[in-house]
Amino acid sequence: MIRITIDPVACDAYGYCAELLPEAISLDEWGYPIVNGAPLPPGLVAAAKRAARDCPRRAITLREKKGGS
Amino acid sequence: MTPSACAPPKETSHYQLLGHPTDLAGHLRTLGPLPLPATDGRAWGDWLLRALQASGLSGRGGAGFPTSVKLDLARAGGGIVVVNGMESEPASHKDTVLLTTVPHLVLDGAQLMAAACGASEVLVCVPAGRDRVADALSLAIAERRAQSHAATPEVVVRPPARFVAGEESALARWIATGLSLPSFRPDKGVPLRIGRRRALVHNAETLAHVGLIARHGPDAFRSRGIPEEPGTTLVTVSGAVALPGVVEVDRGTPLQDIVARSAPVDTIGAMLVGGYGGTWVGPPDFEMPYASISLRTIGASAGVGVIVALGAAACGIAESARLAHYMAGQGAGQCGPCVHGLPAIATDLTRLAQGRPDPELTERLLRRLTQVEGRGACRHPDGVVGMVRSALRVFAADVSAHQRGAPCPQWNDAPQLYLPRDTGG
Numbered sequence: 377m378i379r380i381t382i383d384p385v386a387c388d389a390y391g392y393c394a395e396l397l398p399e400a401i402s403l404d405e406w407g408y409p410i411v412n413g414a415p416l417p418p419g420l421v422a423a424a425k426r427a428a429r430d431c432p433r434r435a436i437t438l439r440e441k442k443g444g445s
Numbered sequence: 446m447t448p449s450a451c452a453p454p455k456e457t458s459h460y461q462l463l464g465h466p467t468d469l470a471g472h473l474r475t476l477g478p479l480p481l482p483a484t485d486g487r488a489w490g491d492w493l494l495r496a497l498q499a500s501g502l503s504g505r506g507g508a509g510f511p512t513s514v515k516l517d518l519a520r521a522g523g524g525i526v527v528v529n530g531m532e533s534e535p536a537s538h539k540d541t542v543l544l545t546t547v548p549h550l551v552l553d554g555a556q557l558m559a560a561a562c563g564a565s566e567v568l569v570c571v572p573a574g575r576d577r578v579a580d581a582l583s584l585a586i587a588e589r590r591a592q593s594h595a596a597t598p599e600v601v602v603r604p605p606a607r608f609v610a611g612e613e614s615a616l617a618r619w620i621a622t623g624l625s626l627p628s629f630r631p632d633k634g635v636p637l638r639i640g641r642r643r644a645l646v647h648n649a650e651t652l653a654h655v656g657l658i659a660r661h662g663p664d665a666f667r668s669r670g671i672p673e674e675p676g677t678t679l680v681t682v683s684g685a686v687a688l689p690g691v692v693e694v695d696r697g698t699p700l701q702d703i704v705a706r707s708a709p710v711d712t713i714g715a716m717l718v719g720g721y722g723g724t725w726v727g728p729p730d731f732e733m734p735y736a737s738i739s740l741r742t743i744g745a746s747a748g749v750g751v752i753v754a755l756g757a758a759a760c761g762i763a764e765s766a767r768l769a770h771y772m773a774g775q776g777a778g779q780c781g782p783c784v785h786g787l788p789a790i791a792t793d794l795t796r797l798a799q800g801r802p803d804p805e806l807t808e809r810l811l812r813r814l815t816q817v818e819g820r821g822a823c824r825h826p827d828g829v830v831g832m833v834r835s836a837l838r839v840f841a842a843d844v845s846a847h848q849r850g851a852p853c854p855q856w857n858d859a860p861q862l863y864l865p866r867d868t869g870g
Binding site for chain 2: 383384385386387388389399404405406407408410437439
């Protein structure tokens with residue numbers, strides 16, 4: 377299972393991630409991303425990789441979470 | 446420092462941190478020599494690890510992590526022992542009391558940890574401006590050097606006096622780079638480093654316990670406190686009491702008994718437990734034992750050993766609003782949810798205390814609390830969220846009065862909680 381982690385120090389609220397991956401990332405009232413904790417469906421992995429790559433602050437990391445629980 | 450006029454030597458079964466002589470000669474006369482390794486360092490390290498395991502000591506800097514596990518993870522060697530004497534909680538004075546009255550006990554604990562980990566240096570962190578503490582430590586370190594008491598070199602360093610400067614990753618980073626900022630660490634199992642060396646950060650009280658447990662054994666420590674959480678613990682009591690200050694009590698002592706020792710001057714309406722990022726506790730829970738295992742059941746923790754007693758006449762919402770504003774100004778300014786969320790939460794709470802809520806206030810405040818929680822690099826925002834949530838619960842009667850438009854009558858009075866002027870960092 378892939379888990380999305382956002383580095384809150386690096387993040388500057390560009391908001392591209394929520395545009396590219398609205399299924400998993402929403403923005404708070406100040407424009408900072410909130411990752412919903414649900415497992416990322418396999419069909420969204422490509423979009424998640426793109427969100428991570430296109431983040432101007434390189435704040436998104438995708439990690440393989442062991443155990444899947 | 447003058448050696449404190451002290452009680453006669455304690456029998457080993459009488460375990461206590463405070464009240465021992467301040468000078469090195471008196472310290473050694475009362476507590477005996479420091480059991481450092483003679484030849485086989487590895488076997489000695491195993492012995493210390495087992496003693497700490499058997500004692501059940503956990504960290505006293507807030508997180509409550511088992512000290513033996515922390516030591517075990519650090520035994521790979523070559524690190525720096527960092528004594529965290531930052532005590533940035535305005536309501537906490539226990540580390541100041543320890544470092545000024547029994548500095549050798551804290552430094553001994555650091556020496557033991559350094560020997561067990563093969564650390565090359567002991568750095569004692571005291572914030573800039575707290576010169577009385579730094580002077581007491583420098584004097585103690587000079588004594589130790591003169592008498593060749595310390596095997597590992599000890600140095601006092603002075604990070605900035607900011608609230609988050611004492612967070613362990615901020616401390617390690619300041620030592621390494623001069624920047625006093627918490628780091629984002631998604632995996633807390635990855636050890637902190639100062640350059641290439643491991644940073645072994647321990648709270649001053651934790652190390653004082655290590656200094657005593659190594660001398661008197663784990664059973665002496667376990668003779669105090671409760672089986673689930675043994676030992677004594679230092680608590681700073683303030684607020685509506687005649688005798689504010691630091692007391693040493695058994696872990697598990699009921700909250701109200703701890704406050705009673707400080708002579709309450711008023712009927713106590715609530716207690717802020719754990720620190721300024723702690724939890725408000727109402728009268729139904731005043732008999733709760735001061736131990737994390739019990740406090741957890743009401744969403745609280747022992748935190749950094751703080752109890753602030755609030756007089757029954759005070760408005761907890763007004764106090765919490767002022768506290769939230771103070772805490773909002775104490776962040777490192779790195780993470781958006783903390784930078785924007787904490788002032789917004791504080792403003793909502795202020796509107797409530799002033800009895801001028803807009804119709805969406807309660808819903809908005811609850812949403813903001815949920816949104817901010819867990820979204821900082823450090824736990825600073827989480828502490829504020831927990832404090833505000835507990836305020837809404839414990840002061841529910843005040844909340845509904847304010848929701849109906851009744852302003853807090855004490856809004857313009859002096860706050861009961863001590864809030865220092867911003868030191869500017």
